[in-house]
Amino acid sequence: MNICPICGQGELETKFYGREMQHKGVNLIVENLQFDCCHECGAELTSPEQMNQNSEIIRTAFINERERVKREQNLLTGVEIRQIRERLKITQKQAANIFGGGSNAFAKYEAEDVVQSVGMDKLIRLASDVPEAARWLFENAGEAYSNNSILSCFKIGGLRPNVYVSKIHQMAISSSDSGDENLSAAPWCDSLTCDNDRKYVDAA
Structure with a gap:
């Protein structure tokens, strides 16, 4: 069980969300990003592991979008x-x-x-x-x-x-x-x- 480091009492629950964003000039719709939410105080936290996972998800979405655009333009990926x-x-x-x-x-x-x-x-x-x-x-x-x-x-x-x-x-x-x-x-x-x-x- 992960305890909230802010209040020291509540349990942290992992939440998932999606968002529209721009990464390196490319518009993306990214899903399954993660953060933790405390049941007691409502604090929202992102662990180092979640930050790495989120970065990888964004990077993958970026590459997929780049490849899609390149294929439309008949360019090499x-x-x-x-x-x-x-x-x-x-x-x-x-x-x-x-x-x-x-x-x-x-x-x-x-x-x-x-x-x-x-x-x-x-x-x-x-x-x-x-x-x-x-x-x-x-x-x-x-x-x-x-x-x-x-x-x-x-x-x-x-x-x-x-x-x-x-x-x-x-x-x-x-x-x-x-x-x-x-x-x-x-x-x-x-x-x-x-x-x-x-x-x-x-x-x-």
Whole structure:
């Protein structure tokens, strides 16, 4: 039995409540927050354990809302960005060096603290899907590229090669318009074509 530290007589009972709030600029409706109420004096107290639990509940609601908004906007979630980064075998610091955005950018993207721009999202997707693009970005940033895949043997699933290459050019143009020079300046964007066996080849 938990005794109220205020009056020293009443028993504390755990209560649950919900509230509307704003967390890091995001509007949330949070349920199942906890506090203790004294039957004797009516004091309302929140223990350290309850504070930690409440913080975790708010954090989870925040991440869920961020992910919902990102899916609506067709952007990668923080989990998906982390999976791509790990597949490329780079740290958050290396990713920031390769893709830009600031030294802590990827830590913030993956934690859902910051929503990446559309241009950044396209650049991350491109590096994930096109090995030659990833290789160019890595080398341009002075990072070693460990993926052994090469452009000439990279097959496309579900899209005609010429359509996919066209999309790459569109992404480069879009990034140029939005000021993302990493993608728009890539020399291989103008040298991609495909053979009839659904494989990438270098036209140069």
